[in-house]
Each structure stands twice: as structure tokens, then as C-alpha cells.
Amino acid sequence: MPRRKRLSALLLALCLLALPAVAESVLAEPLRVAVAANFRATAERAGAAFERETGTAVVLSSAATGMLYNQLRHGAPFDLFLAADAERPRRLAEEGIAIAASRRCYARGRLVLLGGPLAALKTPGQRVAIANAAVAPYGAAAEAVLARPPLAGVERRLLRGASVQQAWQFHATGGADLALVARSLVGDADRLELIPADWHAPIEQQAIVVAGGRETEADAFLAWLAGPAARPLLERDGYDPCP
Structure with a gap:
């Protein structure tokens, strides 16, 4: 060859x-x-x-x-x-x-509140962490909760995270008094209040x-x-x- x-x-x-x-x-x-x-x-x-x-x-x-x-x-x-x-x-x-x-x-x-009972959302001056509603569905749910009477109109400082994970981090690191976040991000040992399902869209x-x-x-x-x-x-x- x-x-x-x-x-x-x-x-x-x-x-x-x-x-x-x-x-x-x-x-x-x-x-x-x-x-x-x-x-x-x-x-x-x-x-x-x-x-x-x-x-x-x-x-x-x-x-x-x-x-x-x-x-x-x-x-x-x-x-x-x-x-x-x-x-x-x-x-x-x-x-x-x-x-x-x-x-x-x-x-x-499911949406939960970290840092206090639901009544804490009625306290003026609280730093409340939520996700940015423009990109995060959990942020939209959180805004719907805060717009409900008697929570609507309460003066509070909203800290908007780029995601619900970042909103949780704001609270975990002490940057926020309260946080409205996904139940999945919260451990069983954390103090949480489950938000009633009918307070926001599913x-x-x-x-x-x-x-x-x-x-x-x-x-x-x-x-x-x-x-x-x-x-x-x-x-x-x-x-x-x-x-």
C-alpha cells in the first residue's frame, strides 16, 4: 500500500x-x-x-x-x-x-413574614424587605399584602431586593426589621408568620x-x-x- x-x-x-x-x-x-x-x-x-x-x-x-x-x-x-x-x-x-x-x-x-407578628406591619417606621415586584412574583404578592387595609398608608421604609432571596438576606443580615419572603427560604427555627393565602393572588x-x-x-x-x-x-x- x-x-x-x-x-x-x-x-x-x-x-x-x-x-x-x-x-x-x-x-x-x-x-x-x-x-x-x-x-x-x-x-x-x-x-x-x-x-x-x-x-x-x-x-x-x-x-x-x-x-x-x-x-x-x-x-x-x-x-x-x-x-x-x-x-x-x-x-x-x-x-x-x-x-x-x-x-x-x-x-x-407561600408568603411569610419574618421578624414579628402580622400586627408588626402596622407599626410605622419599620424597615420592611420585599422583592422587587417588577421582576419577582413574591414581591408583587408582598406589595398586595401591604396595600390591604389596615396596612395601607402606614409609613414604612421598603427595602426592595433584586430577588426574594436578596430580600431574605436583608433581614438575615440585620438590614431590615421585617421581611415578606418565600416560605421555602425560611428555616423551621426562624420566627415566621404565614401570610393568609387570600391576602394576595395565588x-x-x-x-x-x-x-x-x-x-x-x-x-x-x-x-x-x-x-x-x-x-x-x-x-x-x-x-x-x-x-
Whole structure:
């Protein structure tokens, strides 16, 4: 065999040997999930359990729901969006960025008050931490609570965090007297008051699969998250089941 042909055959053999490694690296690509700040810790535990069962790694990026929505609209490479509301997933479906048929509720959040009884919200001069309602559904729920009589009109200093996680941090570090945050962020040892569910619109947290990503794996993770295997994780972190 001429030298040139022997060299070509050798290169072909090397390429064929490399194919399994290439395929394995493709299969090993993680599922990229954009997750609302309130659900980050729960999603970490859920992702770890899902990986143990399926072998699919889950990589999370968390921020306020509105921030993640804007990132997705500008082409952020996520496969699944776990929002803290129903509005942003619906918009993504209408805009053709996500798959409308995949949109579903995966949890219902609860709002709590940290730092005192509900009556403390009527005390003037309090520093109250809430999430920014423009980007965080828990912030919108907090504003609805503060707008209820007899809480409306009370002079207080509102500290708005970029996410509900940051609002919790304001209180945890002593920067706020009170905080209206997600139940999921608060430990059992913390002093909290559960806000009555009818004091604000339901916090229905919906998810949607992003078009053009790892759709099959995203569907599988979402089905797992909405199924019986994840129920103990959700209940442990203070979420109510979807209706």
C-alpha cells in the first residue's frame, strides 16, 4: 500500500476511534435550568435526585423570574425555565421561545413574614424587605399584602431586593426589621408568620420547556418534578401542591 494511502487509512481509523468519545461527551451535556430564586435550594435537591435516577446532570442558574425571562428572550442557552409565576412562561410560549404544550404548574408558593407578628406591619417606621415586584412574583404578592387595609398608608421604609432571596438576606443580615419572603427560604427555627393565602393572588409557579434545547430531557425532569417522587421535597420546603 502506498504511503499516502496508509496515512489516510490511519487517519480514518483514528477518527472512528474518536466517535464514541464524541458521542459520550454529547450525552454527558448537562440539562441547563433557569430557576426562580425562591426555588433554587429545592431545585438543587431535585436535580441531584434526578441525576441519580437517570444519569442526566442538572445545572442551575437562578435569579428573579423577570430577570431570567429577559435572559431567555435574548437567547440565553437554557433548556427549561422554572418560574415563580404563570405569566412569564405564558409569554415565552406566545413569543415562540418555549413550547406551549409543555407549560405546567409544578408548585404553589407561600408568603411569610419574618421578624414579628402580622400586627408588626402596622407599626410605622419599620424597615420592611420585599422583592422587587417588577421582576419577582413574591414581591408583587408582598406589595398586595401591604396595600390591604389596615396596612395601607402606614409609613414604612421598603427595602426592595433584586430577588426574594436578596430580600431574605436583608433581614438575615440585620438590614431590615421585617421581611415578606418565600416560605421555602425560611428555616423551621426562624420566627415566621404565614401570610393568609387570600391576602394576595395565588403564587402559582409554572415551568416551560425551551424550544431548540434538550427538549426530551427537560420534559423528563419536569415530569419528575411534578410527580410523586418530588412531592416530599416540595412539602418539606413549604410549597403547596398544584391544583
